[in-house]
Amino acid sequence: MNGPGRLVVRRILLPLAGVACVLAFWQATLSWYRLPPIVLPSPWAVATTLAELVRTVAFWRDVGVSLFEFVCGYLIGVVLGVALGLLMGEWRHFRMAATPAVESLRFVVPFAWIPLTILWFGTSYVGKVLLVAYAVFFVMVVSTTRAVAQVEPTLSRVGTMLGMNPWRLAWQVHLRAAAPMLASAARAAAAIGWIAVVAAEYIGASAGLGLMITNAATSLTTSVVIGGMIVIGIVGAGVSAAIGALSRAWLDYR
């Protein structure tokens, strides 16, 4: 097969085949067990609901709120996480001081903080932003520390030989050499951050995709629940792909 034809198969047909399998399984399940729409609506019913949803302002406001909370928290978490990770990687005494705190806090999953954030910040966006930042922060701290420690020692010697001071060495050599590893960590962190936003909204929020879904669940509009879940998945995948594309654009040197 010729080049463009193969691209169509790889980029469009194969992914569509995967989605079709999932939809077929879904339809088969509800036909087999004769489930009522309130338990499991058909893919077609969900698609119709989604088509209606995307025409409402409220839906886009919910998506916007969730994305806004995510982006703010994500940026804060990545910047602070990389900064602390770099310090820990560069400065042995600081690493010794910070490691116990970091190691024990990072196993306290973000969700364990949800009750406290609601207590402290209510249902406002501040709690969600902090939660995302928290989730992302620890992923970035740990991977930055590790990535900086793994930088080829010759590169450090070369940097010193060329006249770089320790700050410049950390910034221009260590961080740059660690960047590809940081990019993949940032992508993994995005998934965790996005999950954290939605989870926090499920429990207590005044707007957002999570709230939209819990509201729909209480009024038993199951097709909105599932439609919302699909939107969460699509937005998450989109965010992850965007971060992947950004890091490729910045980091590739081939």
Next chain:
Amino acid sequence: MSTTDVKVPCGQAAGERRAAQSVADVHRGELVVDRVFHRYIAGGRPTEVLNDVSFRIDPGHVACVVGPSGCGKSTLLGLAAGLLRPSSGALRWDGAPVAIGRNPHLGMAFQQPGLFPWMSVRENVAIGLRTRGQSRRDARRVADEFLDMVGLADFKDAYPNQLSGGMAQRVGIARALALRPRLLLLDEPFAAVDAFTRLKLQQEFKALLRLDRPTVLFVTHDVPEAIALGDAIVVMTQRPASVQRIIPVSREDRDRASPAYARKLAETLECLGVTSDIQD
């Protein structure tokens, strides 16, 4: 390294003689390794690498260090560069102890070239000039000049992962030379190139040295290379290494067709435990 120095067993005697001289300028461009010991901790126990190493390189001279693999030649370079601190003893440059960290007089080519993979070949050579305060334009121009000299004119915009091992080493050499260092440290810079290219590079390298006449400490495995490039050969012993012998090399010794060359080669190899006639 001067021939007079070779006769004096280096170390204390040389140190005392120099102490009598008061003018600092006398030591300009001179590298002194004075009773240096070095050990590091590996797997919880200390390993002796250098055990009382002393020698001296006169300004503008080339000393080639040869010795068994793993005897600490690279450690010696690291010490001279100020990248490592000796366990005891001292290294002096321009009459003052070598500072740990940055040393603006220094250029060094490493065994693994250590190019920054995210920079083009040109940027790799220019970055040192930039950190040492040159303008972007000047750094670029000088980098291009030196890349031309090592025969990489067509690869300036390439990235390190597109280069062969030998080419990468040449970039490393260009990067060190472009700094126009007064002290040049080289760690087997021609190790990754084929025998023929190696001979060519040695010739070019000699010509490059004539440009600035830096003081050179050159680590190599290759005795013919040491004779071709060195004013003296520092023969190291097994680890923990000390200086076994310092062999002066004169102009005549470098003529590969001459008996003097053969004698120098045999002498050096014998120091390293290789006898010159292979018996049937």
